[in-house]
Amino acid sequence: TQLLEQSPQFLSIQEGENLTVYCNSSSVFSSLQWYRQEPGEGPVLLVTVVTGGEVKKLKRLTFQFGDARKDSSLHITAAQTGDTGLYLCAGARSSGTYKYIFGTGTRLKVLA
């Protein structure tokens, strides 16, 4: 059972456009991470959000955690070709030890 659904699955946009990726779940998470992954490489951590309603900015990227800590969004302003990659959200669930459950992924391609 996939606990975290991301949308859209694929996105192809022109350089300079804005976009939003969504990560939705019916479960509550202790925290939520966003990663970016290049082909054949490991996921690279972009941000962690912990508090419901939290908003974090990383240059042109804005991350938001839902009030109920069940969903999150990633907004990219003025996309660049270097933003191309697989974006993954991962929810942390704790039962003593954290267990990180990945979302279904959003594959972004930014065209020059």
Place this chain on the structure above:
Amino acid sequence: DTEVTQTPKHLVMGMTNKKSLKCEQHMGHRAMYWYKQKAKKPPELMFVYSYEKLSINESVPSRFSPECPNSSLLNLHLHALQPEDSALYLCASSQVSNRLSSEAFFGQGTRLTVV
């Protein structure tokens, strides 16, 4: 330093071979993880170690055998694998249970091909 180091980067093995994947971190993290990622899919959790003890096994076949010799090292021993086990194997580490520092850091992965 948020580095998790995995070796080897690439591995090709036959179905009768025995091989090991290695993972190392020096962030003082006491939780370490193995994930498996098939092409065009998200990573799937295999094992979690907490304080060098196996705490989660996601019903992984016994041909995969994890080992945590100390707080910095994590191994995955492979034996009698099948071609469908070919995938990117990812190691990660995190704090055990601090919500404010609950992110996991991943290694570069080992690309495993079973022939």
